[in-house]
Amino acid sequence: MTSTDARTADGTPGTGGYAAARSRLLTQGAPPGPPRRAALAALTDQWLAELFAAGTAGTAGTTDAGGAHGVSLVAVGGYGDGALSPHSDLDLLLLHDGHDSTAVAALADRLWYPVWDLGLALDHSVRTPAQARRTAGEDLKAQLGLLHARHLSGDPGLTSALRAAVLADWREQAPARLPELQELCAARAERHGELRYLLEPDLKEARGGLRDITALRAVAASWLADAPREGLADARRTLLDVRDALHLATGRAGDRLTLQEQDQVAADLGLPDADTLLRQVYGAARVISYAGEVTWREVGRVLRSRAVRPRLRALARGAFGRTTAGAPVAERSPLAEGVVEQDGEVGLSRTARPERDPVLVLRAAAAAAQAGLPLSPHAARRLAASVRPLPTPWPAEARDRLVSLLGAGRPSVQVWEALDAEGLITRLLPDWERVRCRPQRTAVHRWTVDRHLIETAVRAAGMTRRVDRPDLLLVAALLHDIGKGEPGDHGVAGERIARDMAGRIGFDRADTTVLATLVRHHLLLVDTATRRDLADPATVRVVAETVGAQSTLDLLHALTEADALATGPAAWSAWRGALVGDLVERVSALLAGDEPAAPRAPVPTAEQERLAVEAFRTGGPVLALRARTEPPAEEPSGEPLGAELTLALPDRPGVLPATAGVLALHRLTVRTAELRTLDLPDAVHDAPVLLLAWRIAAEYGSLPDGTRLRADLVRALDGSLDIAARLAERDAAYPRRRGGTAPPPRVTVAPAASRHATVIEVRAQDAPGLLFRIGRALERAGVRVRSAHVGTLGANAVDAFYVTTSGGAPLPAREAASLARALEQAL
Structure with a gap:
């Protein structure tokens, strides 16, 4: 113009x-x-x-x-x-x-x-x-x-x-205003989270975003301290480029990179997919976050030294009659060969020679983590510039230092991030690039893949007293998800990668086999405990044959718990922990030579037996609804409180879809569910009582009255309440909005999971009425549901159904495959 x-x-x-x-x-x-x-x-x-x-x-x-x-x-x-x-x-x-x-x-x-x-x-x-x-x-x-x-x-x-x-x-x-600025940055991070881990990050306000760049420039303008400059300009450019594309994709101002916009933004930037986009965003955010950590640490050091200097001068005048010149020199305390502590950071000694000592990087990192101190950015930069590559396989000291670093617990995180910021992690472990900054598109996960692995190691560090080989536990924690991002099952891919990495790290063949087993089967215990009938000897035998030895079982048990705790609040609870513990106890007995007992119905609690007797006496459903007013002390506060619903009624067709449908009509979300039969002493042989134990939560509002639930259940069972029609009417009136695309449901037959029933596994996007549709499809197929194990992880339903013919036998293979296909079509 x-x-x-x-x-x-x-x-x-x-x-x-x-x-x-x-x-x-x-x-x-x-x-x-x-x-x-x-x-x-x-x-x-x-x-x-x-x-x-x-x-x-x-x-x-x-x-x-x-x-x-x-x-x-x-x-x-x-x-x-x-x-x-x-x-x-x-x-x-x-x-x-x-x-x-x-x-x-x-x-x-x-x-x-x-x-x-x-x-x-x-x-x-x-x-x-x-x-x-x-x-x-x-x-x-x-x-x-x-x-x-x-x-x-x-x-x-x-x-x-x-x-x-x-x-x-x-x-x-600046001395007065920089602490105020740091508090603003911390408060903003508390509100908006860490950009480098969010699935829908705010490019400006989240920690590691554009606001932090502004803060770092302000610190530099104060002349009090300066941020590490390496990569900072590129990181800022990356976030600005993404924001530009976001503005044009949405046609409005905004800084939140939502799921529904990520594919378009990635395409506009010439990137192959949304995951590549997020990895670039996360990489930029890590550079900015690390620069911020180092800068604010330096600001604190300078301000502390300014506060201490007048007192030192006064002391000098009192002792010598004059003021000493210059700032006090911090003492160096040795921590390991070539590694010292100075002024609250871990650095290299004056005699250290990184170019001659390839283990020095791990020695310094382990010393810093064990001391609970940050690794000096100057030391990390010097190591990155001059340290020699480790030989293959690693020497024993290098392997031991890696284990010491991982075993330090929470302090290992900041040390690992310092090494990562200088590119040292991928030089030590080239396969780490597979998972670095890789997003996890499930709500149950709170971290990227690489940070999840470090968090798992942090959790595992607190469990090393429970196992004979803590080194294998810590390395397995570091590698258990290394196969994510590879085609197919990430456990299978991870086993192959872990074998190669373990050999290069210096583990012998026997230890490498154990590590590969842990990586391949790191989900075995929790999947089996929550989706299988633990009273079935086949369930226990499959796990025992997989782990092979008690020491491996102990390692897998600890890894399972560490993995779940590092995933997020929804991934672990006292209930899941108890199920896994029960399974481990049964497998331990089998490994010790005790054959598992024949399947038997679990002993009901006093309340369950009371409800079952009442249901048999009245011939109708009897239920108890108990709200959970506070979470148990051992359970994460992130799990919804909801309620526990126990339902007993004489065994009859249609119970599962009717119950699930009534809960869906009342807008109740099923978190977990179990269905099994009880044979009461006074009951006739052909009329057992069904017992259903559910954990439910209201989508919004308060829980419904138990009397209303029972009345609707009676109507659903006698056919006077058309659940399918009511759910369809509600869905038409209030369509649900969903961002992104969910993968299609998958229904499989689990081979050899039980000798007494056919196990059907269902994995699908959780949605209102999902369990109703599954139950109705099973009823239409004419199979009997012997037991059901239903769970919800984030937005995913993971369910297992033990089904038999009307005569109580497992389904023939062809019928089982046909049932799986029918279920997939129904979903």
């Missing part, structure tokens, strides 16, 4: 030319990146300068360049950086010397209204330099914005004077 563009009747530059040029730039110009952001900022600068010139034309103090003395237009904040995203705010300050407030107010109108007319977001203020400095002194966010002040038009001297004054104020006030 030029000054000859169309103007309004009063001479103000028209917005049409700017709008058209802006549209062409965003839709037909360069792809997202620094050149396009700079071009958009330059185009906007020119338009605003013309608006300013037209607004000041003919007024007193007009300059030859079309500007004015005593008034200037200044870009601040993100716009002040000279890079503009498609729908970013225009942060503008109209700066004036206070001589003619009426003329300044009129000028402000001629600037702001054209911006609003175009629908652009505007953050504006009108202030004198004194007012701007006072506001900055009172409002930290305003001060941060002024640190990026950039002159657009008008009196350049006014702008430069303000810039110099604001920078001087900031440097003078």
Whole structure:
């Protein structure tokens, strides 16, 4: 656009030319990146300068360049950086010397209204330099914005004077204001989470986002400390590129990268898929987060040293009659060969030679983690620049230091991240690149794959006293999900990768076999305990044959618990722990030579027996609904409280779909469910009682009354309540919105899972009425459900049904396969 563009009747530059040029730039110009952001900022600068010139034309103090003395237009904040995203705010300050407030107010109108007319977001203020400095002194966010002040038009001297004054104020006030800034960053991280682990991250506000870049620049401007610069500019560019593509994909301002937008953003950036996009975002966030950790640690060190120095000088005057010069020199305390502690960090000694000592990197890392101290960024950088590769297989010391690092517990996380920031992890373990920054698209997981592996090792470190070989437990924790991202079953892929890695790390053949077994079967115990009938000898025998030895079983038990605890609150509970413990106890007995007893019905509790007797006596359903007012002490608080529903009724067809359907009608979510038969002493042989134990939670609102549930269940069983029709009506009236695409359901027959029944496994996206549809399909197939084990992990249903023919025998193979296909079609 030029000054000859169309103007309004009063001479103000028209917005049409700017709008058209802006549209062409965003839709037909360069792809997202620094050149396009700079071009958009330059185009906007020119338009605003013309608006300013037209607004000041003919007024007193007009300059030859079309500007004015005593008034200037200044870009601040993100716009002040000279890079503009498609729908970013225009942060503008109209700066004036206070001589003619009426003329300044009129000028402000001629600037702001054209911006609003175009629908652009505007953050504006009108202030004198004194007012701007006072506001900055009172409002930290305003001060941060002024640190990026950039002159657009008008009196350049006014702008430069303000810039110099604001920078001087900031440097003078930095010792007091930087702790305030750090608190703001911490509070923001608490609200928005860690960008590097979120499935729908906020690119600006989350920890490791664009706001943290602004904070790091402010620290650098204070001259008090500086951030590590390696990779920081690239990380910022990555997040800005993604935000640009997000703005254009949604057509609006926004910083949250939602699931439904990720595929389009990835395509616009030329990336193959959304996972690649997230890995790039996570990688950038890690660089920023690490820079922030190092920078704030340095700020704290400098501020502490400033607070201590006057006291040291006073002591020196008292002892020697004079002040010692310079800052105190921190003492070096040796921690390991070539490794020292100095000033609260772990570094390298003066005699350390990384180029001659390939184990030094692991020795330093282990020493830091064991001491609970951060690894100095200078030491990590020096190691990355000069350390020699480890030989293959690793020497024993290297393997031992890796185990020591993993066994340190929580302090190992920050040390691992320091090594990762310098690229040392993938140099030590090249296969780590497979899982580095890899997202996990299930709600049950709270971390990326690589951080989950470290968190599992942290949990496993607290369980090393429970096993004979803690080193194998810790390394298995580190590697158990190494196959994620590979085609097929990640346990199978992980076994292959783990065998290779264990050999290179230096484990012998026997230990490598144990590690491979742990990685391959790390889900065996929890899957079996929650989806199989533990009273069935076949269940116990399959697990025993898989683990082979008691020592391996103990390792697998500890790994199972550590893995679940590191996954998230929904992955482990006292209930799951008890089931896994029961299975381990049964397998231990079998490994010790005790054959499992024949299948028998579990002994009912007193309440269950009372309900069953009442159901047999009345011939109808009897239920007990008990709300859980608080979680048990041993269960994670993240699990919904909900209620426990126990239902007993004489065995008859249609119980499972009827019960599940009634719960769905009342908008109750089934968390876990078990169904089994009880043979009461007084019952006739052909009329056992069905017992259903459910954990449920209300989707919203309060739990329904138990009397209403029973009344609806009676109607569903006698056919007077058409559950399918009612659910269809509700779904039509209130369609559910879902982001992204869920994989199709999968129904399989578990071979050799039981000698007394056929086990059908169902894995599907959890949804209202899912269990009703499964139960109805099983009823239509004419099979008998001997027992059911239903569980929900995040958004996924993982269910197992023990079914037999009407005569109580397992289904023939062909009928079982046909039933699985029918179930898949029904879902």
